[in-house]
Amino acid sequence: MGRPRTVDHPDLPGHVTGIDKQPVEGPLRISAPGPKGVGGSGVAGDAVCNKQHHGGDDQAVYAVAREDLDGWERELDRTLPNGAFGENLTTEGLDVSGALIGERWRIGADVVLEVTCGRIPCLNFQVHLGERGWVKRFTRKGAPGAYLRVVEPGEIRAGDPVEIVHRPDHEVTVALQFRAVMTERALLPRLLAARDALHPEALKEAEKYVAKYGGGERQTGG
Template sequence: MTMRIASIQVALPREHGDAGAAEPMGRPWTTAFYKEPVEGPVWLGLTNLDGDRQGDPEHHGGPDKAVMCYAAAHYPVWREELGRDLPHGGFGENFTVEGADESGVCIGDVWAVGEARVQVSQPRIPCWKIARRWGMKDLSARVQRTRRTGWYLRVLHEGHVVAGDEIVLLERPHPGWTVRRASDVLYTRPHSVDDVRALASVAALAPGLATVLARYFAQAEAPPDEPRLVGPNAGAA
């Protein structure tokens, strides 16, 4: 099946919520999670689409998380499971992608998209914002458990992109490392030190995540009385 961008979404950080809400999840918070569709060509730069920013730049965004992708095929499943009419962009993604999901996209894949060239850098690590956006306390955990996480892109060559653009696979340097397999390494308990080490050594993996993984397996092999990380995804939001 041909891969293509089904839709493009962007947002700038702004406040959402109601100061008088009874539930904490309904109270004011500042986020760029509420993505809105873009019509026509949009410029894709090295760290952002034009009109898109992150509300928490300490943990989100940057060169290895310039674009968040989510599989269009997940939406009908979520709609049925949750009984909610979730729109594209509902999981905070910039590109809603047809013809691909976590089981068919590999770390390091290089794509031609419109005028741009991009590379898959890491799985998306689900954070609490997914749950708060939809007022469902267990939703972030369900995203992680189902491995319907999405994935990030780094930008190798800037250019304009537009909804409907075909995505052409140019290179696949790590065919054994699907996004799904990488997520399995991150979230399966107990962790396999060998698998963690193998994922950390994938050359195209985002350096920030690779560093966290390297610290994990180093500590896993340390004497038992030394402090350890909680897990390989600690600090890698």
């Protein structure tokens, strides 16, 4: 979880952020925080300082696979502790970016979360890591981790098991959604197969594309 801190950087002067997540053992209360712009984190006590772009029911919890952090450690030749990407959950043995939109995870005894979309990298993320060109590099990798909404609230602790309790009947993964929104917009129509669980902003992008270009053939300007 993160506490508010002020960033001392020329690109973000006076910017207050909660991206610097530090490990805690718990128990931590997980619950739906409310709509975007009003609600913050789904993790009690975790700071969301820019509610225009972060937090809210459809981005209540952010998860990153430890295996992805390990891969970045090798590429960047530096240590990346759990929470380094600003994630609330660092998982092991779970293909987070390969999760299906609408996939549901039970964590511990009570909490159930539902996958909604991938993380969109921003300047704050780049400044936090201190890696030049990080937004572009992270985007090229295409393994963004997953945002989740809270279906069933409760408490979680470090070390709790994660069980996939529902996998929807489509093939729209977090990685596909991320590519469609960020780099390959001709993929946007495919996201509509996951419309019931898809993050509303991604759904809007897909519907807008289909209304303009139709069902998925790449068009000039698409």
